[in-house]
Amino acid sequence: MSTQETRKTTPKAPGIRQTMSDVHTWTGLLVGWILFAMFLTGTVSFFRDELSQWMRPEVRTTTLVDAATAANRVGDTLQRIAPDSPAWYITFPDARANTAQVTWRGTKGFESGAFDPATGQRLEARETRGAEFFYIFHFQLHYLPVIWGRIIAGICAMFMLIAIVTGVIVHKKIFVDFFTFRWGKGQRSWLDAHNVLSVFGLPFHLMITYTGLITLMALYVPWGIQAQYPTQADRARFNSEFSAFLNPTKPAGEAAPLLPLATFVQAAEQHWKDGQAGRLQVINAGDKTARVVVVRRDSQRISNSPSYQIFDGVTGEVLKTVDGARPAAETRGVLYGLHIGRFADDTLRWLYFLCSLGGTAMVGTGLVMWTVKRRTKLPDPTRPHIGFRLVERLNIASIAGLSIAMAGMLWLNRLLPVGLAQRAEWEINGFFIIWGVTLLHAIARPAKRAWLEQLWAGVALLALLPVFNLIATSRGLINSVRDGDWVFAGVDLMLLALAALLAEIARRTAKHQPRAKPAKRNAVAQPKISTGEPRTNG
Amino acid sequence: MSLSSSLIARAPLVSRIIAAIFGGYGLASLAAVALTALPGHPSEAVLIGMMLSFVVYTCAVIWVFAARSAWRAWAGLLITAAPLALIVWTLVTPVKP
Numbered sequence: 001m002s003t004q005e006t007r008k009t010t011p012k013a014p015g016i017r018q019t020m021s022d023v024h025t026w027t028g029l030l031v032g033w034i035l036f037a038m039f040l041t042g043t044v045s046f047f048r049d050e051l052s053q054w055m056r057p058e059v060r061t062t063t064l065v066d067a068a069t070a071a072n073r074v075g076d077t078l079q080r081i082a083p084d085s086p087a088w089y090i091t092f093p094d095a096r097a098n099t100a101q102v103t104w105r106g107t108k109g110f111e112s113g114a115f116d117p118a119t120g121q122r123l124e125a126r127e128t129r130g131a132e133f134f135y136i137f138h139f140q141l142h143y144l145p146v147i148w149g150r151i152i153a154g155i156c157a158m159f160m161l162i163a164i165v166t167g168v169i170v171h172k173k174i175f176v177d178f179f180t181f182r183w184g185k186g187q188r189s190w191l192d193a194h195n196v197l198s199v200f201g202l203p204f205h206l207m208i209t210y211t212g213l214i215t216l217m218a219l220y221v222p223w224g225i226q227a228q229y230p231t232q233a234d235r236a237r238f239n240s241e242f243s244a245f246l247n248p249t250k251p252a253g254e255a256a257p258l259l260p261l262a263t264f265v266q267a268a269e270q271h272w273k274d275g276q277a278g279r280l281q282v283i284n285a286g287d288k289t290a291r292v293v294v295v296r297r298d299s300q301r302i303s304n305s306p307s308y309q310i311f312d313g314v315t316g317e318v319l320k321t322v323d324g325a326r327p328a329a330e331t332r333g334v335l336y337g338l339h340i341g342r343f344a345d346d347t348l349r350w351l352y353f354l355c356s357l358g359g360t361a362m363v364g365t366g367l368v369m370w371t372v373k374r375r376t377k378l379p380d381p382t383r384p385h386i387g388f389r390l391v392e393r394l395n396i397a398s399i400a401g402l403s404i405a406m407a408g409m410l411w412l413n414r415l416l417p418v419g420l421a422q423r424a425e426w427e428i429n430g431f432f433i434i435w436g437v438t439l440l441h442a443i444a445r446p447a448k449r450a451w452l453e454q455l456w457a458g459v460a461l462l463a464l465l466p467v468f469n470l471i472a473t474s475r476g477l478i479n480s481v482r483d484g485d486w487v488f489a490g491v492d493l494m495l496l497a498l499a500a501l502l503a504e505i506a507r508r509t510a511k512h513q514p515r516a517k518p519a520k521r522n523a524v525a526q527p528k529i530s531t532g533e534p535r536t537n538g
Numbered sequence: 539m540s541l542s543s544s545l546i547a548r549a550p551l552v553s554r555i556i557a558a559i560f561g562g563y564g565l566a567s568l569a570a571v572a573l574t575a576l577p578g579h580p581s582e583a584v585l586i587g588m589m590l591s592f593v594v595y596t597c598a599v600i601w602v603f604a605a606r607s608a609w610r611a612w613a614g615l616l617i618t619a620a621p622l623a624l625i626v627w628t629l630v631t632p633v634k635p
Contacts, residue, residue: 016604019603019604020600020603020604022603023599023600023603158592158595161592161595161596162596162599162600165596165600166600169600210592213592214589214592217588217589217591217592218588221566221567221570221587221588221591223567223570223571224570224571224573224574224583224584224587224588225584225588227571227574227626227629228574228580228581228583228584229580229584238581238584241581326579326581326582327582328581328582328583328585328586328589329581329582329585331585331589332585332589335589
């Protein structure tokens with residue numbers, strides 16, 4: 001029965017591994033380009049705080065003060081600039097973020113800014129979304145309604161999960177394959193590289209994909225919540241179990257002084273014993289109904305299940321204490337925490353970064369392999385069919401082009417006039433304009449030329465940015481190293497390392513000649529065509 | 539080969555793709571809701587249902603393509619869905635605590 005179904009000409013039904021191999025190939029290919037972008041921007045997001053600092057070079061690392069002091073200083077400023085605001089939100093600085101991030105509800109929506117934790121003053125810095133853009137983009141894309149972006153990301157993540165599991169079924173000899181890397185064998189080496197990247201990082205890829213789905217599961221499968229919590233109020237109650245967010249209430253209109261914010265931070269930290277405050281929220285400051293929420297720092301625990309205290313802002317009385325959650329909620333908290341990796345120390349963060357970069361390369365090698373594999377089977381390799389050409393060009397723009405666009409955005413961060421209206425938006429628009437240009441370029445040029453030109457353009461953009469910083473700013477690599485500023489030095493060094501990586505890929509791509517067809521299917525000698533896969537083999 | 543005959547030849551594959559994407563999601567959603575019948579705090583059951591639904595989805599897709607025919611793929615989904623649907627049906631008019 002199934003003989004006719006899938007392979008009309010094959011005498012026997014395809015085996016399970018062949019079927020799973022097809023599923024693996026197509027789930028990977030169809031959403032591979034978005035997945036590659038999600039993986040790469042997500043990878044950089046593990047250093048989001050550091051990259052965001054680098055994107056605000058005016059803000060010098062200030063003296064780090066404890067959360068209680070920062071709360072008081074920033075609180076004093078907020079009393080002055082936003083006394084009637086119904087809600088203030090303060091995120092305290094830590095080892096990775098040198099400023100206090102403050103948001104408050106103003107007369108025209110939310111306002112936010114970076115504050116000096118030692119003086120409490122608002123810091124003047126160029127307008128930028130920082131690395132926050134890469135982080136948000138990796139699960140919600142851009143220029144789309146937020147919900148749609150997230151749904152598309154979820155569909156892609158689900159395809160990824162299927163691709164991973166079917167990949168494991170296909171490669172039942174997974175460990176044998178792992179030790180048989182065949183260098184310099186064209187398609188074989190691509191497959192081997194793909195296998196090594198996948199097997200080596202398998203636990204990470206599986207974890208990061210599954211937990212990624214968990215972070216937005218209430219959007220993807222809301223039916224259980226709707227069944228058990230039918231009304232809007234019910235759902236608010238359900239959501240409040242996972243969040244320390246307190247909705248502003250109507251003020252009483254009766255003035256009452258707010259206790260110094262340090263009081264609450266100290267009280268909460270005393271309660272946690274070894275825990276520190278990470279965030280603070282104030283509702284109705286200066287009113288009798290003032291409430292203060294102190295949230296525990298998430299870098300100290302894996303789970304991001306809620307851990308917070310709510311205080312009466314006027315009397316200082318503890319109104320509510322939440323420490324952790326029930327078992328399933330705690331499980332969700334741990335899975336969520338594993339995905340965002342806020343708990344990771346420096347060593348673990350680098351491991352996260354490298355595994356994630358490996359995952360990006362896994363998706364990339366998979367995409368390229370689709371064309372490598374099919375090129376040898378093309379009836380006329382000089383004139384591939386439209387589908388092949390589409391995949392080929394999209395590969396170029398999504399793999400090499402994205403690197404150019406991301407590096408380009410960092411250049412715009414340095415080059416756009418500081419006074420430009422909507423500067424932060426233009427950094428992002430610029431990112432997409434550059435990415436679009438790489439797609440046009442990939443369509444216009446022969447494939448191999450396009451690969452090489454884009455890879456080298458990426459190398460130039462990445463490698464010259466630290467040089468530009470050295471010449472045009474006071475925060476170049478030499479100064480940073482001398483001052484022991486490892487955030488700035490680190491980002492510059494990372495740009496150079498990524499430039500070297502791209503240069504190596506470009507060098508191998510240039511040397512790459514498509515293999516002749518296997519001898520038994522020969523007859524036609526492989527014509528000299530520009531193929532254009534960057535190669536991993538030497 | 540004419541367009542219509544090539545469509546007929548591809549029908550089982552198309553059927554499987556629909557079964558995988560929509561049937562799989564339906565089964566995962568049913569499982570998510572059915573699991574809310576678990577004893578204990580309702581929010582716990584809801585979370586367990588949501589967290590496991592992705593596993594159900596993955597297994598469903600693999601079953602759909604591993605089955606010997608498109609008919610069997612659909613049958614497998616429906617046979618699994620039936621008891622889940624029954625549980626969900628009993629939940630439709632829940633007695634709220």
